[in-house]
Amino acid sequence: MSKEKLLILDGHSLMYRAFYAMPNLSNSEGLFTGAIYGFSNMLFKMIDEIEPDYIVTTFDRSKPTFRHEAFEEYKAGRKHMPDELKMQFPIVKEMLNKMAINIFELDGYEADDLIGTLANFAENNSMEVYIVTGDRDALQLATDNIKVVINKKGVTEKEIYDRNRMIEDFGVTPDEFIDVKGLMGDKSDNIPGVPGIGEKTAFKLIKEYKSIENLLQNLDKVSGKKLKENLLEYSEQAIFSKKLATIVKNAPVEINLEEIKSKKEYDIKGLKELFYKLQMKNQIARLESEMPSEENAKSQNVEFEVVDNIDKLENILSEINEKVFFTFSVKDDKFYSKIYINEIYIKIKEQLYLIRLSKIKEDDKEKTVKVLKKFFENENIDKISHGVKSLYTALSKDGIELNGIKFDTEIAAYLIDSSKSEYSLKTLISNLLMEEIKEDDDKVQMILLSKLEDVYIKEKEKIEELNMEELLYDVEQPLTKAISNMECEGFTIDKDSLYELGVSFKKELDDYTSEIYELAGEEFNINSPKQLGKILFEKLDLPVIKKTKTGYSTNAEVLDALKDKHPIIDKIVYYRQLAKLYSTYVEGLKPVIDSDSRIHSSFNQTVTTTGRLSSTEPNLQNIPIKYEMGRKIRKVFIPHNEESVLLSADYSQIELRVLAHIADDENLINAFKKHNDIHTTTASEVFNVNIEDVTPQMRSNAKAVNFGIVYGIGDFSLAQDLNITRKEAKEYIDTYLARYPKVKEYIDNIISEAENKSYVTTILNRRRFIPEIMSSNKILKALGKRLAMNAPIQGSAADIIKLSMVNVYKELKNRKLKSTLILQVHDELILNVYKDELEVVKELVKNEMEKVLTLDVPLEVDINIGDSWYDAK
Known part of the structure; x- marks a missing residue:
């Protein structure tokens, strides 16, 4: 008759191992799940392989144990548990409860002591025991009936040790392994051991002398003067370290076999709900395979x-x-x-x-x-x-x-x-x-x-x-x-103009290609990063900025860093912009023009995390307008007929106005209420000059600071954008925040709120989860902070433009007007307006957009009219 089996899980150890073995997973609500996922994978694997009759899990408690009372420095200096891991412990315990797996934890004792007690109890009751842990301390518990399963790489690879395997691999018995620990100490637990004795020497001494006590009685036989001196001087510390390293086997816990039976009250439905919340599809699939087939069929x-x-x-x-x-x-x-x-x-x-x-x-x-x-x-x-x-x-x-x-x-x-x-x-x-x-x-x-x-x-x-x-x-x-x-x-397309634009772009591309070849001294494939890299960094001997696995990087960031090093760089940058426009918005538009000579772009409400609309097939929101060539593409977008014109209604600085409202900053609010140019006002404050003395460059720099604050920019990025020192950039930001103190308060508060809730909200309560802000990874956390600062602003702006679209659409319809909305691009609405309705529609659109929500600052809309999208800007 085979023995009954008890599976003991070392909860803390396995959670730590899973946390560091798994990617930084999280669910959509910002709850980190990597450790739970790794732990559950390991648990299910052990259940499948061992098929235990009983399962228990042990956890450490936060209160001091008898070891701390005996040695104040025990485990001192150990790093605090990362927040991303800490938040996962209650969830994994909830999972274990739903699996009817008993949890053992006890003030004054470590999980190891509970493991030792449970294992000892099971062995005395003729059971076979499997202890699953990532901690080698548990090897001292191995016997013929108690097997210690040590997780190696990741969470599923393992080694299994019983008494014989211990002797084969280490040359010492499990009991003697405690003496090894006493001699060598343990840095992670701050067990001192004997100075100068490492793992190799400790094993060698215990193999020969079997115990610390016997070793100390035979010091005259030990070779090595320094070793002998250390053993003599630290003999009491060695005995004490052994005591600290010894796992207790008689902790005062009650063990009821009936309560720890495997799957006694396995709550599949509740567990499934939990895994859905955690978004763990593999675990859900496993549970569904265990559900009765008739329930699935039903x-x-x-x-x-x-x-x-x-x-x-x-x-x-x-x-x-x-x-x-x-x-x-x-x-x-x-x-x-x-x-x-x-x-x-x-x-x-x-x-x-x-x-x-x-x-x-x-x-x-x-x-x-x-x-x-x-x-x-x-x-x-x-x-x-x-x-x-x-x-x-x-x-x-x-x-x-x-x-x-x-x-x-x-x-x-x-x-x-x-x-x-x-x-x-x-x-x-x-x-x-x-x-x-x-x-x-x-x-x-x-x-x-x-x-x-x-x-x-x-x-x-x-x-x-x-x-x-x-x-x-x-x-x-x-x-x-x-x-x-x-x-x-x-949106109606002027096909003739599109064709002519294509011819013009193609000629310009050919001209730039020739100029680049001349500057390079040879012909090559400009679109090939590998060939371009050889030209720039080998033939022209420009400084290498960045390398990839396949060679030199020639991305936009690299070209920007090289812009003053050679005239070929500006040509390549322009060529790339032109080539992209030609392929995407000249050749790319032709196949999607419908039989009515219009492009019917698709607008998507459920794509962006910010709340903004997105446009696809084709994307009309992303036509670059940095260069005149990009703006030229807008010339091919025209009214539906000769009786119509295009009307562009664009919110003025909506994100800065939203910031003023959300932050409730009096100085910023007043600047908008007085209809001041906000960038000029900021320049005056940041550079400490009178309004009339603000130069165009000052205004441009202030504009970068204004929008940089909205997007959570730091001094390093601002310094790069403005080509100034980090010290100057920091002074700009500090001066700005000193002038607008409530903005600084908003930034601090919203970051704190995001850290507490894992999400932020907009004016209309749109919610965005930001799991990155909970990360211990500094780069990810910094990203999370920037998202927390910007999401309420950008999301509120998205809410405002969407509500404006709804109101404008309804009002046009209510008044039975022929004019219609035809495009939205972030903060701008484009309408096809019949000329005989123009004045009515201008007033209607401006009124609906500016009165859409009551904020502490006025919303202002710029209206422009034209016979093409280009002219309407």
Whole structure:
């Protein structure tokens, strides 16, 4: 009959080992998880390999032990536990509790003593014991029945020692290993040992004399004068060190075998919830494999009715008079002209329907559109769906306006946590409901639909808990409709001008290529970093700034450092800008012009962590305007027709105004209230000159300080930007903060808040998690501080421009104006405005943007008109 097995985990030791072995992982809420992940991997591996009947874990307590009382310097000088690790201990204990793994910890004793006591108890009860630890001190506990599993590299590689293995590997018994420790001491525990005796000498002496006591009685046989003198002088210290190193085997703990049984009350559901919170997919997958197969099958079982004719469609949609849940699939190949709806999946009360819309429309398109219009335009039907922007767009093709969207689970998920890479319904069901949807056929859409209501309930509760109702219902959800309309409208392109611009750019590229070849003295591939590196650093003998694995670095930072060293550098920098513009915004625009001569860019609400919109296919927010060549590209963006012009409405210094409001700095607020030029005012303060004596260079430097403060710039970066010394840069920043003291107070407070909460919020309560600020890595922590300073400012500015878009869109519509929003670029709105509406729209846009929120400083908007985007700036 095989013996029962007890698995003992050395909690503190394994958590430390896991922490330093694993990457610096964290979940979206800023909770570090690397140690928990490593610990759980090791635990599951040990359970699989050992198949224990009983499991326990031991932890140290923070209070002093009997060893501290005996020796005040015991463990003195040991580094404090990193905060990133400290925060993980309560979570790993929660995990162990859910696995019904008993935790042993006791004031006055170390975890090692509890391990020794538990192991001794189990051996006396004829059990086989496995002690899993990263600490070699536990080797003294090895016997024929007690095996010490020492974690080596990482958390899963290990060595297993019993009594015989100890003798084979070290030449001493486990008991004699204590004497070795007594002689050599232990720096990590501050056990003194005997000066001059290291590990090699300690093992040699104990192999020969078996114990410290016997060694001291035979000092006359010990060779080496200095060694003999040290043993004689520090004999009492050696005996005392042995005592400190000896693990207690009779600590006063109660051991109930019934309570420490493996999987006695294994809470799979609770553990799964915890792993979802920690975002540990591998651990979730393991748990799901342990769940009863019928439970998994039940969650995937769904019944639905197929709707594939117009009469049936009309019947089911006319039945709806209350809240309804639905999803849909849209055919989208990047062109607005080819977007259409394939299928609609709808839940009415408890009945699920799959509406094969493309098939129904083929049979009777006119009646189908009429039925859909009646349902989708009815504001009295509360509609809950997921990611409705593409539906707004697709329905508009049939002249249908989608109304009554009360909750979009995709948008809500983004607000709850903006750091995720995607927000598919399948992912939300996985994260919120802890259910994996495995089917890949048509049935999967109906399964997703069947879970939508549960996702909605959980998200709605979370939105309310986070006080994000205004942000969701008044900003983000209405914005979806506004940006769908922008996508439908598109931006008209002057194809002839685009072609001519391409010819011009190509000629300029050829000219610059020739000039670079002439300066280099030979032809080469300018776009090849390897060939360019050889030209710059070997042929032209310029100083090497940075090397990579493949050769010389020729990135923008390197070229910037070389800009005064040779005339070829400026040519290369310009050539790169020109080549990028040519490929991305000349040749790159041609394939995405739709049949209506417009570009219908896609605007995304759920991509950035800052809250800003992003633009893709193509990205119209990123056209560089540093050089005139970049600005020229805006000439090809024109009004829809001859009856229209373009209107640009741009917030003036919105981030600095938000900073003034958030920081509540009187001096900064007054500067804006007086409508002073803020950069000139700052220059006057920083350089201690009268306003009228501020030079353009002073203003430029002050502008860098103003925006640098917003983005958390330090003296080193400011010095580089302004080409001044770090001392001068520090003086600029210090003078600025002295003049605007509440800004300094804001910076200190927001960093402290982020360190306490792991997140910061905007004026409208948009939340951004900043796990970097909890890092012990100085570079990461510094990044976290900069993000903490900037996120409330940039995020609030994003909130303001989004709310402005919503209000402008609604007001244009309410007044039944033909003019429309067609683009948003950070702090700027672009509208296609009919000339006969121009004055009305100018006033409308300015009023809506400037009155969007009441701040302590006025919001100011600059309005410009033109026959191209270039002219409107």
